[in-house]
Amino acid sequence: MSDQTHMHVEHDIAPGDEEQHSVGARILGYVVGLALALLLTATSFFIAGTDLVWQPSIPVALIVLAIAQMGVHLVFFLHITTGPDNTNNVLALAFGLLVVFLVVGGTVWIMAHLNQNMPPMDQIMPMRN
Amino acid sequence: MPAVRTVEPMMLGKLDWSAIPFDQPIPLIAGAVVLVGILGVLAWVVLRGHLPYLWDEWITSVDHKRIGVMYILLASVMLLRGGSDAIMMRIQQAVAYQSQGYLPPEHYNQIFSAHGTIMIFFVAMPFVIGLMNLVVPLQLGVRDVAFPTLNSVGFWLTATGALLVNISLVVGEFARTGWLAFPPLSELSYSPGVGVDYYAWSLQISGVGTLVAGINLVTTVLKLRTRGMNYLRMPMFCWTTLASNLLIVAAFPILTATLAMLLLDRYLGFHFFTNEAGGNVMMFMNLIWAWGHPEVYILVLPAFGIFSEVVSTFSGKALFGYRSMVLATMAICIISFMVWLHHFFTMGAGPDVNAIFGIASMIIAVPTGVKIYNWLFTMYGGRIRFATPMLWAVGFMVTFIIGGLTGVLVAVPPADFMLHNSMFLVAHFHNVIIGGVLFGAFAGFEYWFPKAFGFRLDERWGKMAFWFTFLGFYVTFLPLYVAGMLGMTRRLQHYDVAAWRPWMLVAAVGMAVLTIGVICQITQLVVSIRNREALRDRTGDPWDGRSLEWATSSPPPVFNFAFSPDVRGEDAYWDMKALARKQSLEHEGPEYHDIEMPRNSPTGFVCAFFASIMGFALIWHIWWMVILGGIGAFATFVVFAWRDHDEYVIPAAEVARIDGINLEERRSLVSMAGGV
Numbered sequence: 001m002s003d004q005t006h007m008h009v010e011h012d013i014a015p016g017d018e019e020q021h022s023v024g025a026r027i028l029g030y031v032v033g034l035a036l037a038l039l040l041t042a043t044s045f046f047i048a049g050t051d052l053v054w055q056p057s058i059p060v061a062l063i064v065l066a067i068a069q070m071g072v073h074l075v076f077f078l079h080i081t082t083g084p085d086n087t088n089n090v091l092a093l094a095f096g097l098l099v100v101f102l103v104v105g106g107t108v109w110i111m112a113h114l115n116q117n118m119p120p121m122d123q124i125m126p127m128r129n
Numbered sequence: 130m131p132a133v134r135t136v137e138p139m140m141l142g143k144l145d146w147s148a149i150p151f152d153q154p155i156p157l158i159a160g161a162v163v164l165v166g167i168l169g170v171l172a173w174v175v176l177r178g179h180l181p182y183l184w185d186e187w188i189t190s191v192d193h194k195r196i197g198v199m200y201i202l203l204a205s206v207m208l209l210r211g212g213s214d215a216i217m218m219r220i221q222q223a224v225a226y227q228s229q230g231y232l233p234p235e236h237y238n239q240i241f242s243a244h245g246t247i248m249i250f251f252v253a254m255p256f257v258i259g260l261m262n263l264v265v266p267l268q269l270g271v272r273d274v275a276f277p278t279l280n281s282v283g284f285w286l287t288a289t290g291a292l293l294v295n296i297s298l299v300v301g302e303f304a305r306t307g308w309l310a311f312p313p314l315s316e317l318s319y320s321p322g323v324g325v326d327y328y329a330w331s332l333q334i335s336g337v338g339t340l341v342a343g344i345n346l347v348t349t350v351l352k353l354r355t356r357g358m359n360y361l362r363m364p365m366f367c368w369t370t371l372a373s374n375l376l377i378v379a380a381f382p383i384l385t386a387t388l389a390m391l392l393l394d395r396y397l398g399f400h401f402f403t404n405e406a407g408g409n410v411m412m413f414m415n416l417i418w419a420w421g422h423p424e425v426y427i428l429v430l431p432a433f434g435i436f437s438e439v440v441s442t443f444s445g446k447a448l449f450g451y452r453s454m455v456l457a458t459m460a461i462c463i464i465s466f467m468v469w470l471h472h473f474f475t476m477g478a479g480p481d482v483n484a485i486f487g488i489a490s491m492i493i494a495v496p497t498g499v500k501i502y503n504w505l506f507t508m509y510g511g512r513i514r515f516a517t518p519m520l521w522a523v524g525f526m527v528t529f530i531i532g533g534l535t536g537v538l539v540a541v542p543p544a545d546f547m548l549h550n551s552m553f554l555v556a557h558f559h560n561v562i563i564g565g566v567l568f569g570a571f572a573g574f575e576y577w578f579p580k581a582f583g584f585r586l587d588e589r590w591g592k593m594a595f596w597f598t599f600l601g602f603y604v605t606f607l608p609l610y611v612a613g614m615l616g617m618t619r620r621l622q623h624y625d626v627a628a629w630r631p632w633m634l635v636a637a638v639g640m641a642v643l644t645i646g647v648i649c650q651i652t653q654l655v656v657s658i659r660n661r662e663a664l665r666d667r668t669g670d671p672w673d674g675r676s677l678e679w680a681t682s683s684p685p686p687v688f689n690f691a692f693s694p695d696v697r698g699e700d701a702y703w704d705m706k707a708l709a710r711k712q713s714l715e716h717e718g719p720e721y722h723d724i725e726m727p728r729n730s731p732t733g734f735v736c737a738f739f740a741s742i743m744g745f746a747l748i749w750h751i752w753w754m755v756i757l758g759g760i761g762a763f764a765t766f767v768v769f770a771w772r773d774h775d776e777y778v779i780p781a782a783e784v785a786r787i788d789g790i791n792l793e794e795r796r797s798l799v800s801m802a803g804g805v
Binding site (some may be wrong): 095096098099102103106107109110111113114115116117129 | 351352375379383409410412415416419463466468469470476478479480481482774
């Protein structure tokens with residue numbers, strides 16, 4: 001980790017600066033991203049209301065499409081790549097995903113268990129009568 | 130005439146003369162004293178003609194060292210405010226046995242709420258962020274942080290939050306809900322006043338400041354290291370800064386979102402956390418602690434870094450187990466997001482959930498234990514100098530182990546069911562926050578003060594301050610453990626149990642000793658400023674330091690380093706000194722170059738000015754003023770974003786002149802050392 005970073009310090013990019021690409025290549029990248037994002041969005045809306053596919057598969061398909069949508073945004077708009085100059089961004093993304101997973105997953109789990117120590121309501125109700 | 134009576138509330142929202150507590154002498158007198166103090170200082174500044182200096186060199190400064198100093202100054206002033214609250218609470222609990230004491234309940238409730246809010250958000254946070262700002266770029270061998278103007282914005286927004294909390298002392302009231310404003314108590318139906326709004330808006334505004342400071346410092350550590358400073362050569366303080374600021378970036382948005390939901394409940398009739406209409410108060414507990422537990426580590430990790438630097442320097446040895454220390458730091462960074470439920474074990478979750486979070490809470494003590502052993506082994510066999518920073522470090526190790534052990538105790542859910550919300554808990558978290566964060570802040574203050582100002586602090590008063598604070602801490606907080614064991618709950622305005630009384634009296638005596646410690650600290654500062662010529666640090670390396678901040682003069686020039694240092698290992702400056710002694714020279718006729726530095730900018734101050742107006746207006750529902758403040762802050766940003774010149778050049782000749790002074794001092798030091 002460390003030695004690699006050291007080697008790349010020389011031609012690393014300062015914060016706020018962007019890589020120097022030609023304008024044409026950059027516009028092409030954004031257009032492809034936009035097209036893919038629109039395609040995935042349209043597909044989601046189509047799948048949600050269709051009866052052409054097996055109905056229980058629809059939520060799964062929507063989840064898959066949503067993840068693909070995130071991937072498109074990350075690659076084409078936020079410029080996450082596997083290049084060596086992008087290690088920090090990839091690690092930051094991984095850390096962010098881990099925290100979101102821990103907090104959201106933990107919250108769902110905790111909130112689902114909150115009433116464990118409450119007496120069961122169906123047994124209380126008859127006692128009042 | 131109803132028409133006339135409706136015009137006035139429209140203009141100033143809920144604000145009228147009844148907001149000033151004319152019937153309560155304590156806040157009014159305190160507020161008046163503070164106001165006279167502030168006006169006095171302002172008058173002195175203006176009359177002596179210091180205003181241009183203050184404006185050019187401090188208020189608009191984007192220099193990370195100046196901003197760091199201002200953060201620490203803010204924290205120190207707020208420490209006195211939060212400490213006054215603590216003194217008032219200790220006295221109240223000492224006298225309020227079978228009586229009402231001298232503080233009425235609604236005032237006492239505001240005091241403990243303000244004490245917690247101020248100590249965490251406006252003392253501990255700015256103190257550690259200030260030290261990180263001051264030191265990290267120097268340790269990394271760079272000229273500034275990644276985003277200098279954003280840094281200034283972050284500081285001034287934090288100051289805005291502190292200002293709003295203090296305004297609540299005389300205009301309106303502060304929250305009576307405790308430092309985390311739990312609903313449903315903090316909802317409109319139970320807290321209809323402006324207290325919770327003061328709390329929430331000051332934290333929202335200062336939270337933005339903290340978030341930008343976090344982004345800034347993460348970027349600085351990841352992107353701005355000098356030549357050869359790879360990750361595993363960074364000083365330990367830079368590692369803990371990285372971990373702490375990663376936590377800020379990950380956790381503070383949770384706080385902002387949670388408080389935003391509370392504000393929506395209060396302002397727009399939403400039902401996130403209300404009792405009725407499907408609201409769920411437990412979601413607030415869950416979310417606020419999902420931020421709150423990482424926050425604990427945001428505060429204590431930088432302190433761990435400070436102790437690592439101090440222990441290594443004053444033992445004259447490299448840090449023992451550097452890589453295990455890095456690993457422990459990053460492990461804490463991750464695990465701190467897996468333990469938050471231990472703050473509400475008692476709130477109904479089943480044994481599965483409680484057991485898992487209990488175990489995770491015990492596991493997080495392991496990397497902390499690794500660190501303690503590393504510090505002990507660093508000291509082992511070293512030639513230890515017990516200067517003031519080292520005293521704080523040793524005092525920390527003893528105190529923090531006790532706090533950590535009681536922490537592992539309350540991490541056991543069945544034990545926590547007994548101790549939850551008791552004085553035992555109060556004693557525990559003061560044990561870790563004072564023993565860990567505050568001792569760390571003081572160690573860092575004593576250690577880096579010569580670097581920031583060019584003269585050392587008086588050792589005699591420093592040692593007295595340490596011993597009074599150290600003893601005062603134990604006399605104050607050990608009785609609280611006992612009182613908790615005897616069943617005393619926290620936040621009691623008065624009580625009738627005879628068994629608690631003696632412990633409250635002892636704690637009040639302890640508070641007096643702690644106060645003497647604070648007075649010693651202030652005296653130390655005054656005495657040191659008076660004797661500054663005798664205490665002058667000419668070489669820039671008063672402690673025989675090991676990392677790069679000691680490689681430049683004290684105080685460092687605005688550009689920090691005339692040359693970017695070339696780092697060849699851990700303890701970069703130690704190696705350089707060893708090399709220089711061998712060659713008996715540091716540099717031979719160096720060739721200087723022009724240096725570009727960021728220009729000062731009033732953006733931060735002006736932004737915060739408008740944010741203060743906006744925050745105050747939001748609290749009092751003065752909507753036209755909210756819009757005014759919002760437009761002003763946005764316009765400031767636009768003006769900054771479109772500016773043409775963002776840097777100025779320091780010519781090579783000037784760099785040579787400034788660097789030459791320090792180089793002469795260092796040469797004489799090296800030749801002296803070579804001669805012996």
